[in-house]
Amino acid sequence: MIRTILLRTRESFWFLPAVFGISAIALALGLVLLDRTLTDNGVTSAFFLDALSASGSRAILSIIGASMLTVAGTTFSITISVLATTSSTYGPRLVRNFMADRANQFVLSVFTSTFLYALVVLQSVHTRVEDNQSFVPITAVYFAVLLAVLNVAVLVFFIHHIADSVQITTLQRGVKKDLTATINLLYPDDHDGVAQPAGVLSSAESQVITSVAGGYVQGIDLQKLVRLGSHHRCFITVTAAPGTHVLAGEEIVEIITSKADDTSQKQLERNVRAAFTLGSARTPRQDIRFALQQLLEIAVRGLASGSNDPYTAVSALDLAGESLTSLFRRAVPPSHLVDGDGVTRVKCVWPTAEELTGEIFAGIRIYGLEHPIVIHAALRLADRLCTAASTGSRRSRVVSETTRLIAAFEASAPDPDTMERVRAASAAVLALAPAAETGT
Numbered sequence: 001m002i003r004t005i006l007l008r009t010r011e012s013f014w015f016l017p018a019v020f021g022i023s024a025i026a027l028a029l030g031l032v033l034l035d036r037t038l039t040d041n042g043v044t045s046a047f048f049l050d051a052l053s054a055s056g057s058r059a060i061l062s063i064i065g066a067s068m069l070t071v072a073g074t075t076f077s078i079t080i081s082v083l084a085t086t087s088s089t090y091g092p093r094l095v096r097n098f099m100a101d102r103a104n105q106f107v108l109s110v111f112t113s114t115f116l117y118a119l120v121v122l123q124s125v126h127t128r129v130e131d132n133q134s135f136v137p138i139t140a141v142y143f144a145v146l147l148a149v150l151n152v153a154v155l156v157f158f159i160h161h162i163a164d165s166v167q168i169t170t171l172q173r174g175v176k177k178d179l180t181a182t183i184n185l186l187y188p189d190d191h192d193g194v195a196q197p198a199g200v201l202s203s204a205e206s207q208v209i210t211s212v213a214g215g216y217v218q219g220i221d222l223q224k225l226v227r228l229g230s231h232h233r234c235f236i237t238v239t240a241a242p243g244t245h246v247l248a249g250e251e252i253v254e255i256i257t258s259k260a261d262d263t264s265q266k267q268l269e270r271n272v273r274a275a276f277t278l279g280s281a282r283t284p285r286q287d288i289r290f291a292l293q294q295l296l297e298i299a300v301r302g303l304a305s306g307s308n309d310p311y312t313a314v315s316a317l318d319l320a321g322e323s324l325t326s327l328f329r330r331a332v333p334p335s336h337l338v339d340g341d342g343v344t345r346v347k348c349v350w351p352t353a354e355e356l357t358g359e360i361f362a363g364i365r366i367y368g369l370e371h372p373i374v375i376h377a378a379l380r381l382a383d384r385l386c387t388a389a390s391t392g393s394r395r396s397r398v399v400s401e402t403t404r405l406i407a408a409f410e411a412s413a414p415d416p417d418t419m420e421r422v423r424a425a426s427a428a429v430l431a432l433a434p435a436a437e438t439g440t
Contacts, residue, residue: 016105017112024113028120028140035137054127054134057141061125064148065118071151072111075158079104082166090171091297096283097174101165107158114147168312172298176319178284179291183323186288186350189330207255209269211246215278218242219286222346224275225253226337229345232257232268238348240276243287252276288351289359295320296363303367303374310371317377320360324381325388327353354397357385361401369412372422378405379425386432395432402429 052060079098087095098104121140126133164170217240229236234257240246253272284291295316302312332353337346361378368374382402389395406426410419 013099013105013108016102017109020109020113021116024117025120027143028117031140031143032121032124032137035139036135038139039135052136052138052141054125054136057125057136058122060141061118061122061144064144065115065122068111068115068118068148068151071155072108072115075107075111075155078162079108082162086166086171090168090301091294093281093294093297094171094175096281097171097178098165103158103161103165107154107161110151110154114144114151117147118144168298169315172295172312172316172319175291175294175298176323179288179295179320179323180326182284182286182288182291183327186286187327187330187333189326205257207257207265208251209253209255209272210249211240211252211276211278212248212273213278214247215245215280216282217244217246217252217276218279218283219277220348221275221277222337222348225272225346226339228268228271228275230339230341230343232264234258234268235344236272236346238346241348241350242285243282243289246278288356292320292356292359296360299374300363300367303371310368310374313368313371313374314377317360317364317374317381321381321384324353324356324360325384327356328385328388328394329390331390353389353394357394357397357401361405365405365408369409372414372418375405375409375422376425379422379429382426382429386429399429399432402426406430 083095083098086098121137121144124135124137124140126135219242220238222238225236225238228234234255237254237256238252239254240250240252246252255268255272257268282290284294299313299316302309302316333350335347335349336344337348339345360381364374364378368378379402382398382405385398386395389398406422409422414422
């Protein structure tokens, strides 16, 4: 739950500006207090800084505060414009990537916090006419000037970053990074792939726990479910995996447990529901299908008649290959989780490499048959997956999908030369058919 809150906080535009804003206010108050202390001790020029008049200090702080708020509004408008353009061109689900971009959050935080700093310091400047005692926080004012200089550098960085972030290669690399992170989380390469058998409890009964709200399952705290299974001596089967959409009252887990009192049963239901995080949209954290779907969506939109950019699809398939070849080398993760005593407590089944392969090639058969270079990219991906496959069943699935792709492409009536080149490109993969069938 804490990890989910941190992830949601990371993808928000308010958290980092709030932290920077509070820090700026505290820094301003601290420097003003330092200047008051120095003034009370008769020090009129702190740290070799020249003294400033009250009117001059107010003018400096006013200019800095006003300009920083204006620049913050401009940068925010540019960001929103980029979000709108990106969502319409490459897919609305990529907006989350911009929201989670630390650089964008940092830039907005720096500008808004500088404005707050200048505002707090400005209200501390006084003249003799106002309260018979003038006070100018010299250190705080000069620090505001330093912040203004740094803000110019941040503005230049933002212009470079926003221009780089809208490039298709940058977008694809960001999505591929999410896919790789999901693979590393769900399919670690440090397990032996042996699933633990599920034991049957004596005098056990089956119970279904339902969701109290609707939405997509964004994450599951499996370790919490293991602890609950150990504490209540039950076996929990997850029926609503991450990425699943559930309605209020629909099943999320099935529990095999001994007869328990009503109080313990209600506590178990409450804790199990708390292990599930529901939201209005899917996230790639534990949902590998969605992580892969984002990359394929960029490819599909590049193949649309309005875009007509098959090279975007080619690069998307190449990047998918970088992540999926790593997945194909790894063993199937165990679907059963055990507690500290070695007792099976939770069952949660993740998508297999074969299933993900089918989803990739299904999209190519639907949208990419009119573009031979996309077919060649798909065949290159198939060859890489076959080379990396650790089991015969994975190679067999890749060979099967390649065969179906070649048949679909031939049915689209390409010219003979193109068809011949495609057949030649697929020869290496199709040659593995006998070995794949025997599982070697």
